[in-house]
Amino acid sequence: MRDPERLRAREVAPSILAADLSRLGAQVDDVLAAGARVVHVDVMDGHFVPPITFGPNAVAAVADRVHAAGGIVDVHLMIERPERQVADFIAAGADSITIHVEATPHVHYALQAVREGGCTAGAAICPATPVTLLADAAAAGVLDLALCMSVNPGWGNQRLIEHSFGKLADLRAMLPEAVGVEVDGGVNAATARAVAEAGANLLVAGSAVFGAAEPGEAWREITAAAWPAP
Numbered sequence: 750m751r752d753p754e755r756l757r758a759r760e761v762a763p764s765i766l767a768a769d770l771s772r773l774g775a776q777v778d779d780v781l782a783a784g785a786r787v788v789h790v791d792v793m794d795g796h797f798v799p800p801i802t803f804g805p806n807a808v809a810a811v812a813d814r815v816h817a818a819g820g821i822v823d824v825h826l827m828i829e830r831p832e833r834q835v836a837d838f839i840a841a842g843a844d845s846i847t848i849h850v851e852a853t854p855h856v857h858y859a860l861q862a863v864r865e866g867g868c869t870a871g872a873a874i875c876p877a878t879p880v881t882l883l884a885d886a887a888a889a890g891v892l893d894l895a896l897c898m899s900v901n902p903g904w905g906n907q908r909l910i911e912h913s914f915g916k917l918a919d920l921r922a923m924l925p926e927a928v929g930v931e932v933d934g935g936v937n938a939a940t941a942r943a944v945a946e947a948g949a950n951l952l953v954a955g956s957a958v959f960g961a962a963e964p965g966e967a968w969r970e971i972t973a974a975a976w977p978a979p
């Protein structure tokens with residue numbers, strides 16, 4: 750269900766890209782029990798990025814348990830021509846769908862398709878893509894979320910590119926307050942505070958959460974690092 754306010758909240762979104770797929774349900778339940786309310790699904794097609802990961806079936810596998818906990822499924826489409834696949838991910842239970850501006854000549858159309866399907870619409874940029882490419886989508890009123898890739902898309906467990914701090918600050922300054930800012934790549938307890946201070950309110954964390962012995966506790970640690978209690 751489309752709920753743009755959720756994308757402006759301060760959240761750490763665990764990415765199931767790093768989960769143990771033989772225990773996916775249990776690991777998602779663990780982070781939900783810890784308090785996570787945004788679960789991130791990284792979809793890769795072997796074309797826009799070299800690896801192949803999930804399809805709509807992965808969204809369907811986690812959607813019911815995420816929704817039962819009051820959470821949302823945040824789908825990140827790292828695929829070519831994402832507008833052709835939007836309907837399938839909506840049917841599978843996605844709540845938010847983010848497409849890459851580099852992956853389609855029809856960014857406005859793709860974002861409209863996401864919104865018309867009842868989801869919140871996000872647009873992502875790779876590390877070398879200027880933040881200004883999101884300005885027109887925001888001005889046209891079809892953008893709910895801007896995702897800044899802080900690593901090169903396609904692989905988990907990479908080191909955060911420090912140039913991303915400036916890009917996050919530029920995004921937050923350029924975009925309306927109604928648009929959330931998400932960061933994806935290299936987020937952990939050591940980097941969470943810096944990306945939050947730079948302007949991100951939605952922090953995707955994969956290996957830092959699901960690579961830990963206790964994913965729920967790792968999620969709590971990253972959240973506390975990003976937004977320390979006063």
